Amino acid sequence: MNLVALAQAALAxxxxxxxxxxxxxxxxxxxxxxxxxxxxxxxxxxxDSRTGLPMTLADAEARLELAHAKSDQQDNMIRANAxxxxxxxxxx
Amino acid sequence: xxxxxxxxxxxxVLALSFSMGxxxxxxxxxxxxxxxxxxxxxxxxADTVDxxxxxxxxxLQMQASAHKLHQSRVLPVEADNQVQQAAIAFADAKDKAAVxxxxxxxxxxxxxxxxxxxxxxxxxxxxxxxVAGAKLTGTAGxxxxxxxxxxxxxxxLIQQMxxxx
Numbered sequence: 702m703n704l705v706a707l708a709q710a711a712l713a714x715x716x717x718x719x720x721x722x723x724x725x726x727x728x729x730x731x732x733x734x735x736x737x738x739x740x741x742x743x744x745x746x747x748x749d750s751r752t753g754l755p756m757t758l759a760d761a762e763a764r765l766e767l768a769h770a771k772s773d774q775q776d777n778m779i780r781a782n783a784x785x786x787x788x789x790x791x792x793x
Numbered sequence: 794x795x796x797x798x799x800x801x802x803x804x805x806v807l808a809l810s811f812s813m814g815x816x817x818x819x820x821x822x823x824x825x826x827x828x829x830x831x832x833x834x835x836x837x838x839a840d841t842v843d844x845x846x847x848x849x850x851x852x853l854q855m856q857a858s859a860h861k862l863h864q865s866r867v868l869p870v871e872a873d874n875q876v877q878q879a880a881i882a883f884a885d886a887k888d889k890a891a892v893x894x895x896x897x898x899x900x901x902x903x904x905x906x907x908x909x910x911x912x913x914x915x916x917x918x919x920x921x922x923x924v925a926g927a928k929l930t931g932t933a934g935x936x937x938x939x940x941x942x943x944x945x946x947x948x949x950l951i952q953q954m955x956x957x958x
Contacts, residue, residue, distance in 0.1 A: 747832060747833060747836040756832055756836055758831050758832050758835065761831075761832050761836040761839060762835055764835075764836065764839035764843075765835055765838050765839040765842065765895065767839075768839050768842035768843050768846060768891075769842060769891055769895070771846050772842055772845065772846055772849070772887060772888075773888075773891075775846060775849045775850070775853070775884075775887075776849070776884040776885075776887050776888050777884075778853065779852060779853055779880050779881070779883065779884040780880075780881055780884050780885075782853065782856055782857065782860075782877075782880070783856060783877040783880045783881045783884075784877075784881070786856070786859075786860040786877045787874060787877050787878070789860075790863070790870050790873060790874055790877075793870065
């Protein structure tokens with residue numbers, strides 16, 4: 702039974718559908734569908750986009766390690782650039 | 794009275810319909826754990842750190858644009874300083890988030906670890922948006938045009954990360 706449709710119908714019959722209420726219900730419904738699809742993705746085994754084969758734990762760990770290394774390098778660059786800009790501004 | 798009852802009932806109906814629509818995801822969010830699904834959770838962690846790095850690229854571009862715009866006398870020094878401080882806060886938060894994401898045992902913990910990054914990047918976006926929207930000429934105009942593109946990408950990414958995770 703679709704309770705969203707039921708709620709919309711009930712509100713329409715009761716004549717109390719305020720502007721914005723029906724879209725809110727639709728949004729909740731869409732969000733539910735979106736979360737459901739994300740949930741299904743989580744339960745499925747991920748696929749390596751380069752090979753098209755199911756990802757192994759070693760593949761996933763290697764990807765995570767690579768992402769970490771890039772993150773560290775990037776964070777240091779952001780900090781260095783910011784400190785240089787702040788020092789330059791202070792010297793003005 | 795009838796109207797009042799219906800209005801009172803609405804949150805319950807919404808909650809019920811929401812939980813029915815999300816039954817699968819709720820089940821999966823509870824049952825998908827690192828000990829039972831190491832590949833899924835590790836791959837999700839890698840995706841999340843990748844997404845944070847994409848946001849980091851945009852932060853790098855925004856902080857560089859802010860400083861150049863200040864040098865061109867378009868952006869006040871206070872705003873440039875604010876952007877640079879927010880960029881440092883973002884980098885510090887990303888450091889912590891990357892560690893928390895790696896040790897996370899569930900998708901929900903991964904999402905919780907990444908969530909604060911959206912706020913720091915959002916504050917840079919909101920500081921620079923009025924400048925990027927201003928009509929300027931010459932190099933400053935070109936720079937604000939580029940900045941508008943970067944801001945738009947950052948906004949899309951923030952929305953995507955916030956909405957999907």
